[in-house]
Amino acid sequence: MTAQHPIAHPSTGRRRLAPAPRPLLALIRVEARLFLRDPGTWFFTLVFPALLLTTLGLFMPWADDPYDATDPVLGTITAITGYTPIVLSLAVATVALTGYPATMAGYRQRGVLRRLSATPVAPSRLLAAQVVVNVLALLVAGGLAIGVATVVLDVSAPAQPVTVLLAFVLAAFAAFGLGSLVAAVAPTTGAATGVGMTLYFVSLFFAGVWFPLPLMPEPVQQIATYVPLGAATQAMTAGWAGQPFPTQTLVVLAAWSLVTVPLAGRLFRWS
Amino acid sequence: MDDSVIEVSHLRKTYGDTQAVRDLSLQVHRGEIFGLLGRNGAGKTTTVEIIGGLRRPDSGQVTVLGLDPIRDGARLREQVGLQLQDSQLQPRITVREALDLYASFYPEPADPTALMAELGLTAKAGTRFDRLSGGQRQRLSVALALVGRPQVAILDELTTGLDPHARREAWDLVRQVRASGVTILLVTHLMEEAERLCDRIAVIADGTVVATGTPAELAASARTGRILSFVPDGPVPDGLLDAIPGVQAISLLEGRLVLRGANQMVQDVLVALAGAGLHADDLRLEAPNLEDAFLELTRTEKEVAA
Numbered sequence: 001m002t003a004q005h006p007i008a009h010p011s012t013g014r015r016r017l018a019p020a021p022r023p024l025l026a027l028i029r030v031e032a033r034l035f036l037r038d039p040g041t042w043f044f045t046l047v048f049p050a051l052l053l054t055t056l057g058l059f060m061p062w063a064d065d066p067y068d069a070t071d072p073v074l075g076t077i078t079a080i081t082g083y084t085p086i087v088l089s090l091a092v093a094t095v096a097l098t099g100y101p102a103t104m105a106g107y108r109q110r111g112v113l114r115r116l117s118a119t120p121v122a123p124s125r126l127l128a129a130q131v132v133v134n135v136l137a138l139l140v141a142g143g144l145a146i147g148v149a150t151v152v153l154d155v156s157a158p159a160q161p162v163t164v165l166l167a168f169v170l171a172a173f174a175a176f177g178l179g180s181l182v183a184a185v186a187p188t189t190g191a192a193t194g195v196g197m198t199l200y201f202v203s204l205f206f207a208g209v210w211f212p213l214p215l216m217p218e219p220v221q222q223i224a225t226y227v228p229l230g231a232a233t234q235a236m237t238a239g240w241a242g243q244p245f246p247t248q249t250l251v252v253l254a255a256w257s258l259v260t261v262p263l264a265g266r267l268f269r270w271s
Numbered sequence: 272m273d274d275s276v277i278e279v280s281h282l283r284k285t286y287g288d289t290q291a292v293r294d295l296s297l298q299v300h301r302g303e304i305f306g307l308l309g310r311n312g313a314g315k316t317t318t319v320e321i322i323g324g325l326r327r328p329d330s331g332q333v334t335v336l337g338l339d340p341i342r343d344g345a346r347l348r349e350q351v352g353l354q355l356q357d358s359q360l361q362p363r364i365t366v367r368e369a370l371d372l373y374a375s376f377y378p379e380p381a382d383p384t385a386l387m388a389e390l391g392l393t394a395k396a397g398t399r400f401d402r403l404s405g406g407q408r409q410r411l412s413v414a415l416a417l418v419g420r421p422q423v424a425i426l427d428e429l430t431t432g433l434d435p436h437a438r439r440e441a442w443d444l445v446r447q448v449r450a451s452g453v454t455i456l457l458v459t460h461l462m463e464e465a466e467r468l469c470d471r472i473a474v475i476a477d478g479t480v481v482a483t484g485t486p487a488e489l490a491a492s493a494r495t496g497r498i499l500s501f502v503p504d505g506p507v508p509d510g511l512l513d514a515i516p517g518v519q520a521i522s523l524l525e526g527r528l529v530l531r532g533a534n535q536m537v538q539d540v541l542v543a544l545a546g547a548g549l550h551a552d553d554l555r556l557e558a559p560n561l562e563d564a565f566l567e568l569t570r571t572e573k574e575v576a577a
Contacts, residue, residue: 026375030368037363111358118323118353119419120345121376
């Protein structure tokens with residue numbers, strides 16, 4: 001009998017079932033380590049939003065000017081305070097539109113998902129682990145940006161923190177929905193990166209990363225209301241500065257989530 | 272209860288217009304190394320993917336360890352280890368991490384440390400997947416197929432891309448795994464691999480099994496056959512040669528008629544030609560070797576027509 005052999009199959013004895021959460025936890029742990037093993041990913045995901053905000057806040061002459069002097073509410077916050085929601089949108093977009101879809105498409109292209117489907121653990125668990133790791137990364141990135149803003153830059157606290165939080169969560173859902181749609185249909189890492197990057201830069205434009213929205217022409221501001229990360233910036237800004245409750249932009253974010261998440265679920269291919 | 276571990280009968284699978292598998296049947300017994308031998312595109316991978324529960328057959332029955340691969344998929348995957356062709360891991364995952372991760376998927380996994388030692392991967396434990404050589408990736412892939420301590424291991428093109436030395440090591444490994452009590456279904460397009468490693472072989476061509484037996488049986492059946500070829504001096508009437516007992520296959524190769532079959536067909540063929548008023552020019556008679564048998568068995572229709 002070869003019972004002590006490491007690869008001998010268990011011919012006798014009871015078969016206990018694996019505790020259900022164990023493989024998922026193991027997958028999350030591994031995906032988190034792989035995420036941290038890639039310097040480019042963790043720098044742009046975790047550090048860059050906070051670094052951008054700090055650089056602008058410390059070195060830009062406009063940082064302490066009123067955010068929008070022509071607006072009775074936006075005139076009461078500093079420009080760098082007004083830029084903080086923009087950086088949070090940037091953090092959301094970076095996680096949901098660059099790293100996550102490219103990683104998932106790569107896993108499909110390389111057969112990682114197919115290999116998993118030959119084990120007792122469904123490949124959907126790997127998708128779940130990726131989402132968990134990226135959401136954790138987003139929380140770290142957002143926390144870091146807000147931490148730096150409060151401690152180093154003297155950014156004023158949000159007037160309506162609950163509204164800001166709600167907008168942030170809905171923005172994350174909408175952006176992950178969009179990213180999942182890319183991950184669902186992109187056949188290769190290259191395709192996912194190309195489509196994801198295009199969406200990313202369009203999102204950054206409408207989120208106001210290059211020009212804060214109040215400085216943009218009226219039609220662009222109108223369009224931005226309907227673009228996920230434009231709506232996210234506007235909703236978070238409204239909550240931060242104490243404007244009326246941003247019902248319209250929050251509904252837009254919810255609508256994006258309600259369309260993209262189920263659609264991605266329907267279209268996702270595992271091999 | 273017989274000792275069949277895998278039973279496949281009348282399996283069919285079509286992709287669009289392509290019939291990947293047609294009426295394929297086979298049986299794998301407990302503890303044997305069973306070879307699925309065929310050329311690329313013969314339907315081998317589709318067959319093992321159906322056996323492993325990764326694809327749904329159009330029709331036919333498949334039973335693995337008494338389980339239906341689709342209906343009992345979860346239980347099947349705990350007891351069947353699959354080494355898939357062209358499937359990689361996360362680029363930055365290390366050998367150790369991959370084995371620990373896959374071990375966590377199974378109720379009673381093997382010890383990853385012991386498995387790495389067994390497969391000569393201990394020195395590479397901390398190496399990322401994208402920095403492993405082809406041979407090391409193959410060994411890791413085998414390790415992952417075995418980490419759940421399966422009763423059946425399916426190895427698809429195990430030695431593709433390996434140099435001759437690494438290939439021999441992989442063969443030793445397969446023998447070792449079998450010695451530990453695991454039944455092995457080995458998919459290969461290499462005659463030599465099937466001949467040296469397998470207890471029994473099913474030769475697959477065009478999506479179906481064209482011959483089954485031990486390597487010795489297949490070789491013997493090939494050696495009793497003959498290849499008769501000649502250039503007829505006129506058109507051969509339809510059905511003239513097909514009807515002759517012992518003629519198994521007729522093909523036309525660059526103007527030569529090539530007949531394969533039993534030794535005793537030779538006399539009858541020449542008589543039939545004479546009866547039709549034809550002469551056989553440049554007549555040759557050969558005894559095929561095992562390789563000829565394999566090539567003949569797996570010849571595609573297009574080549575026969577050519």
